[in-house]
Amino acid sequence: MSYWIQHRLRSIEEAFSPKYCRSVEHTIGLIARQFQEGNKLLICGNGGSAADAQHIAAEFVGRFQLHRRGLPAIALGTNVATLTAWSNDYEYETVFARQVEALGRPGDILWGISTSGKSPNIIRALETARESGLITIGMAGNGGGMLKELSDYPLFVKQYHTPYIQEIHLMTYHRICEQVEAQLFAKAGLEAQVAV
Ligand SMILES: O=C(CO)[C@@H](O)[C@H](O)[C@H](O)[C@H](O)COP(=O)(O)O
Ligand SMILES: [Zn+2]
Numbered sequence: 001m002s003y004w005i006q007h008r009l010r011s012i013e014e015a016f017s018p019k020y021c022r023s024v025e026h027t028i029g030l031i032a033r034q035f036q037e038g039n040k041l042l043i044c045g046n047g048g049s050a051a052d053a054q055h056i057a058a059e060f061v062g063r064f065q066l067h068r069r070g071l072p073a074i075a076l077g078t079n080v081a082t083l084t085a086w087s088n089d090y091e092y093e094t095v096f097a098r099q100v101e102a103l104g105r106p107g108d109i110l111w112g113i114s115t116s117g118k119s120p121n122i123i124r125a126l127e128t129a130r131e132s133g134l135i136t137i138g139m140a141g142n143g144g145g146m147l148k149e150l151s152d153y154p155l156f157v158k159q160y161h162t163p164y165i166q167e168i169h170l171m172t173y174h175r176i177c178e179q180v181e182a183q184l185f186a187k188a189g190l191e192a193q194v195a196v
Contacts, residue, residue: 099125
């Protein structure tokens with residue numbers, strides 16, 4: 001096996017500790033519960049993590065594997081007019097916080113993603129979420145960085161290399177999307193079929 005694959009496999013093995021896996025399962029339970037009670041999920045990140053936020057929203061609004069009703073999830077990096085107007089007229093730091101203020105309601109979830117755990121716009125979004133009665137999920141590398149104090153549901157890995165952290169994030173959110181869908185539809189015995 002080539003050196004780079006071995007290296008990545010080692011990083012994945014180190015990241016998926018029993019403690020981390022328990023946090024993932026807690027997060028699955030949270031999202032399933034809040035969806036069931038009619039709440040929605042807001043997700044934000046920068047760069048590759050903005051793409052991850054869109055990916056997660058697509059899994060919930062569309063489907064992961066099952067034919068079922070849509071689940072309410074919004075990636076906050078997708079409205080270009082809002083992003084550019086707010087960043088141009090005010091500042092980039094509050095571009096997600098503003099949307100949390102506008103769209104978030106108590107009981108909703110804000111899922112902030114930052115590999116470094118120190119992007120100011122993610123920190124501000126989580127702060128605003130807390131102030132507005134949302135539940136916060138913080139997904140980060142660097143052991144959580146500055147997201148530590150702001151995350152009700154932490155998904156933190158002790159990795160320091162952004163691409164490796166993103167690869168762990170991808171595996172994590174696929175597991176979460178799969179299991180939330182399974183809990184709400186397949187396991188609940190509702191009409192749902194594996195999509196072909
Ligand atoms: O995808 C990558 C690197 O793999 C980059 O686009 C990366 O996401 C950007 O540099 C982000 O701005 C990093 O922000 P963060 O994850 O530290 O919050
Ligand atoms: Zn990347």
